Amino acid sequence: MDNKLGSLLKVPTIKKSIAETLLRYLVIILFTFTVFGLVLFIAGKNPIRAYADTFTSIFGSFYGFSELWVQMIPIMLTAVAVALPAKMNLINVGGEGQLFMGGWLATWAALTFQGLPKVIFIPVLMLFGFLGGALWAAIPGLLKAKKLVNETISTLLLNFIAPLIISFSVFGPWRSAESAAYPQTPAFVDAARLPVIPGTRIHLGFIFAMVALLLFWFFMKYTKWGLEIRAIGGNPEAAERMGIRLQWHILFVLCMGGGIAGLAGMAEVTAIHGRLRIGLSQGYGYKGFLLSWVTGGSPIGILLMAFVFAVITSVGDTLQITQGVPYAVINILFSLILFVVLTNPVLKGK
């Protein structure tokens, strides 16, 4: 009887919480853009003009608009890579490194298995991309599970090692012979390229991201593992006493997170670049981290805010061209968002 009443009561609360979430993000966005406008104004620029330019460049052309979605893909994936371990109070700062290593192992597969038909090649690349990130995350996972090193530190430090491995590969063994001037691998065969929507650069990775968000939500809400992970996040001592194996779960969620970030790397190399380059990531791992914390790990929030983040990134590009403001100023904007969210528990949704 109680149960029925409970399920009846649940429906309106969900609707209400979605409305609240939307309102919350709206407030965050308006506030940050206002403050950033002030910053621009102090720097002697015309903020209204700057925003208008951005608006026309993004929303004025189909291509400009489509680029937003391209931007969203890696940051949504790396946000899930952070949000999943965060459910167990594990702080994965290593999305960037895991993304690099996913791209790296996918590159190895792309260069090694040439000749596979596309329908088989893409899943193989996905598998290796996932593995690359997962194995990279397994290092901090094992260190944490054995209670040796805090995962925040190890994941962060590994971010500095992963690009070196990429550098070594593209300067050394994998360096392309035909474009020897650039440190990059040869172009992948066509069968190893992710399909894109014609006329844009939106690629299959968008589906990965959507599926990852959906699975993440489903996994946490309905499955046995989701329940166990939430239990560990809620009270690790009680969970351990109930017989849930903490060590195994620590390793598992970090590897899953790493694998998802690895998928983002795989998508970047196979869809955007078509080869492995040093400049594989525009700080996607860190943006994903920010995105995850700003949204409190809510899948809908990640989707919505990823769009906003993509807009902000485009603002940076536009400002650099039209106003001569260095691209780096958008870091002010990103940090403002984090600041606003962290200082205000209501906005954080807690």
Place this chain on the structure above:
Amino acid sequence: MIGPSKSVNARKEDEPLFELRGITKAFPNVLANDHIDLNIWKGEIHALLGENGAGKSTLSKILYGFYQLDSGEIRFLNKTVHFHSPQDARKLHIGMVFQNFTLIPAMTVIENIALFLPDLGMFLVRKQIIKKINSLSQRFHLEVEPLAPVWQLSIGEQQKVEILKLLLANVKLLILDEPTRVLAPHEIAGLFKVMRGLKEEGYAVIFITHKIKEVLECADRITVMRHGRVTGQLMRSEASEDKIIEMMFGKTKIKQVERIIKAGTTSSKPLLELKKASTKAQGFSVGLKDIDLKIFHGEIVGVAGVSGNGQKELGDLILGLLKCEEGHKFLFGKNATHWPIGRVRREGAAFIPENPLSMAAVPNMTSQENMAVNNTRKYSRRHGFFIDLDTALTDLERSFENLGMTAPPFLCPIKTLSGGNIQRVIIARELAQSAELIVAFYPTKGLDVLSTIAIRQVLMRFRDSGYGIILISDDLEELFSMSDRLIVLYQGKIVGHFKPEETNMVDIGHLMTGARG
């Protein structure tokens, strides 16, 4: 400042220090305080007595400015005062010692005290503070080492620091919220001595408890509360246990638990056997040394000991959270030395922990989810892709029925339930599976009289139906009335093994404190 008062008898004619008039405070779904009237005199220990949820803590937190009252008034020396925060209360020299202490473990005693002083200057003049501490601690039997870090102190000593803190901050009315809950018997005696010393110097003390014996031992004035109302006020001289019980429980009859002594019914095969089991000491806890213990069907084995002498470790060893460094552990006839926790539980061991909210429950989850997560193997469907929460709920409801306990709401986060209800949910959960061995840690600690008796009856019923039970408790009366056999733990060793009929509390008490054996 309030001067000391020596004339205890003349007090009635004096005007009270504080007068509470018609204090009313409602929380969602519950009227915590319903028109409470209370007078507080200086130089008096005023006991607030009542079951859990009677409204004692709420009332005292209103007086401390922690909660705002809905209606009613607080009068200080005949003037109405308004408390918007504890700061306002502290200006009138009211101080409170909470159930959970507010000390910072890494800092020393004087640093903790200095943090609380209202007149702390720019610099920490240690010598001056030490001098103040020493003069007060000698006067009131509150001896602590001022330079010791707080984490090194026992709970009893930490409580002394809390009281010193208040005294140094010029508090004249001390509110002690269930101060005896965390103390060992000899520490309780020490606390009462402190309270009497304070009273003689003219301080007012509000002493919150649900233990009748303690009230009769040290209170001057007794106010009994039930369901948010005052059901009676007595001076110590007029009070008796029967009178108080009637005020606390109304017409409810309290049935004590009876243990029928069975002669030679212990079977030959033990449910649990520890053979020379030892554990490594971790941090500041003790390690177990050469524990030999057998638990058979249909018996309760009581474990006596001053808290911190290896009880927690014994439970954790059986559960598998602590590893056997040496020796062996057998459960249900099988070598379980290296079993993971999940296996121990699945094979039929149930654990009732000391502190259910922190040790056995996920606070933000509902009771239903807490039930399901305890046995995800049982409740997972489709290879784990779904969790059958409905069955978990049914099982939990059935277990409550079996145990004859009233069910609290199961679909709100478990942390919103009262302490007694959380304990009930955990007990119901643990006993829902078909267990044979029950490891019960202080199962009645902090519970009111009625819940305590209900839980003892449950354990006794399980014993009678053939379960083997380890009962770890610091309540010797509980151990003597419940146990078929008693062991005494001291510094990680079993220093005594008795039948309760063949020993007495004094002997056990000596063994517990290491005075003999």
